[in-house]
Amino acid sequence: MTDAAGGIDRAELYRHVRRAAALGSDQEAASVVRAVLRSLGQVLPRESRALLEGRLPGELSAEMERFAPPEPDPLLDRELFLGRLTNGLQTEGLYDQTLGGLDLVSSHVDEDAIRQIRAVFGALQAGLPPETRGRLAAELPPEVADWWRDPA
């Protein structure tokens, strides 16, 4: 996953995410990686983003900065973190799955999103010192930190 300088190899990154999240192609994996990086960019402070960006290929570190605010929004929770992933997932699998106001397909779509996020987290953590992993976990929204601690 990492090169001699400790940087993350892009092709390896996509392969890992494709395999760990059971995706159909590296192109799909690339889209997932970019979405997760954009979400990470919104919840991590600048110094912590720099720890990850320093190991990423330039275009992916730019993705992390794309919507990064000057200061992380403390109200961003797991829902807003995974929202940009679920927005891109198939949520209308069958004609009408409504039951009591719930849409059964979209209600379960976070399972796919979480699997994808954990896959990206697994790739990002390769070669990352334990203390850095711990620091980042402490800065993530509560449930997102659980996924970070249990990567795929």
Place this chain on the structure above:
Amino acid sequence: MSVDQRAGAGRGDGRLPDGRHGPGRGLTARDYMTEQRPTWCPGCGDFGILAALREALLQEGIAPHEAVVVSGIGCGSKLPDYMRVNGFMTLHGRPLPVATGFRLANPAMRVIVVDGDGDAYGIGGNHWLHTCRRNPGLVHLVENNQIYALTKGQYSPTTEQGTRTTTSPEGSIERPVNPIRTALAAGATFVARGFAGEPKELARLIREALHHRGYALLDILQPCITYNKVNTYDWYAERIVRLESEGHDPSDFDAAWARAGEFGERIPVGVFYRTEEVPAYEERVPGLKRGPVVERPLDDLDEAAFEALERELV
């Protein structure tokens, strides 16, 4: 595990930063939470609106018993279930008149209306226009996801022309409502727009609305992860610009009108227009000159007074 349990499992409430403290009165975010878990889709923009509303009440030091949230029908109108404040779920499109009644009965109560773009601008459009001109002291949060989501994705009053939905497979043929301009034209005294994906900034706008003297409209751009695959979190993030940082003067009606016309490559958020010079509706109702209804004794109307009323009206 039942569907209801699964739908809310691990989501939202239990894991919010609930230890956040307000500036006074010993309130924390947990004081506004219920045991109910939201049944919204994972990643729904409604979560950001819920978090922002709780934060705004917390930061304003408004205790749960001092606020009422009135909703209509729709995904976002489930919100009163997820907040520990007074709540009233009304009929589709009808929260504004009910909320006005709350305000007239008890002007000390902070009355917040939460409904969607279909409820507010479509079915309840008539009530909305007249609320704008009446100017009752309400904060109106419109969760604008540009779709009817609870009923499976029909196009709504704010759906962009040409958008394919379940009821417009060849693209919507209608021109969308411009809520900001419509409110301005109808005489609204506080008109703003926020984004559900930026809850901290949204909370700040809700706080500004809570400080307004009369009716405050806050149109909230809200991604629907299930039925709107166009207006996504990233789509908005790429387009949003802040009126405040571009030197907009919210006391300038003409400038507000001009900025309200922008919705495309640039989408302004913030306060478009505000004037505190128009008295609130409840300040002008003659029947309230003797004080709020809620403070009057229950036996206020004795037999003689009742007979006098009967003579006058019957």
